[in-house]
Amino acid sequence: MGDxxxxxxxxxxxxxxxxxxxxxxxxxxxxxxxxTGKYQLxxxxxxISQHLELLEAAGLVRTRREGRYKFHTLDTxxxxxxxxxxxxNKPQENP
Amino acid sequence: MGDxxxxxxxxxxxxxxxxxxxxxxxxxxxxxxxxTGKYQLxxxxxxISQHLELLEAAGLVRTRREGRYKFHTLDTxxxxxxxxxxxxNKPQENP
DNA sequence: TTGATAGGCAAGTGGTTACTTGCCTATAGT
DNA sequence: ACTATAGGCAAGTAACCACTTGCCTATCAA
Numbered sequence: 001m002g003d004x005x006x007x008x009x010x011x012x013x014x015x016x017x018x019x020x021x022x023x024x025x026x027x028x029x030x031x032x033x034x035x036t037g038k039y040q041l042x043x044x045x046x047x048i049s050q051h052l053e054l055l056e057a058a059g060l061v062r063t064r065r066e067g068r069y070k071f072h073t074l075d076t077x078x079x080x081x082x083x084x085x086x087x088x089n090k091p092q093e094n095p
Numbered sequence: 096m097g098d099x100x101x102x103x104x105x106x107x108x109x110x111x112x113x114x115x116x117x118x119x120x121x122x123x124x125x126x127x128x129x130x131t132g133k134y135q136l137x138x139x140x141x142x143i144s145q146h147l148e149l150l151e152a153a154g155l156v157r158t159r160r161e162g163r164y165k166f167h168t169l170d171t172x173x174x175x176x177x178x179x180x181x182x183x184n185k186p187q188e189n190p
Numbered sequence: 191t192t193g194a195t196a197g198g199c200a201a202g203t204g205g206t207t208a209c210t211t212g213c214c215t216a217t218a219g220t
Numbered sequence: 221a222c223t224a225t226a227g228g229c230a231a232g233t234a235a236c237c238a239c240t241t242g243c244c245t246a247t248c249a250a
Contacts, residue, residue: 002106009104010238011097014180021181028197047239049197068196068247076182083174085109086116105208124226142209144227163217163226 004078007058013051015039017060020074027069028052099173102153108146110134112155115169122164123147 019034032048035041055061059078064071127143130136150156154173159166
């Protein structure tokens with residue numbers, strides 16, 4: 001659960017999620033092109049790649065290999081429980 | 096909005112929110128005692144104090160002065176919109 | 191096979207951040 | 221007044237994180 005919050009803590013990663021929310025099944029290069037075009041982000045391919053790794057580790061992005069392409073898809077399930085933790089007065093363990 | 100995510104990215108701060116969700120209007124010392132007792136956290140008073148500052152800046156905690164006491168209260172309103180951003184396919188700007 | 195494309199690996203760097211340490215202010219009790 | 225309590229301020233440290241750099245692997249098209 002902490003991984004999800006850490007993943008969301010970075011603005012570039014939130015832009016990536018925005019992009020994937022608009023269009024699923026994008027490759028790393030597609031994401032790079034669209035991020036720089038749409039939000040004037042200057043991040044390199046490797047930077048985006050590392051962000052995607054982290055997002056996948058947090059369960060927010062799922063990937064699918066096809067030949068030399070790797071497609072990335074947004075998985076919103078971890079987000080659907082986030083706010084629940086403190087709102088309904090029911091703290092859990094973890095961090 | 097990024098401040099909220101950054102605030103939630105730290106496990107100690109999430110414990111603090113847990114604690115405030117259980118009981119509102121706690122002072123810094125109360126929070127310290129309960130955190131160390133309940134979760135075996137070893138953080139010092141100053142560490143917790145700095146976390147509370149950050150949580151207040153993120154809008155997740157509201158404070159109230161009373162004599163030499165400062166009471167801290169959980170404000171869940173920023174949490175109530177968090178998950179909405181990507182779930183309903185409507186990216187916003189920000190970061 | 192050659193070259194181009196899509197992506198991965200790993201070490202290094204600069205800035206951020208969580209935490210400590212030491213001292214200071216203010217309120218309250220005696 | 222004196223002491224203890226609740227909290228604040230600020231500099232320093234160590235770990236972490238985002239990002240770069242350079243090179244490598246794998247797939248596909250010609």
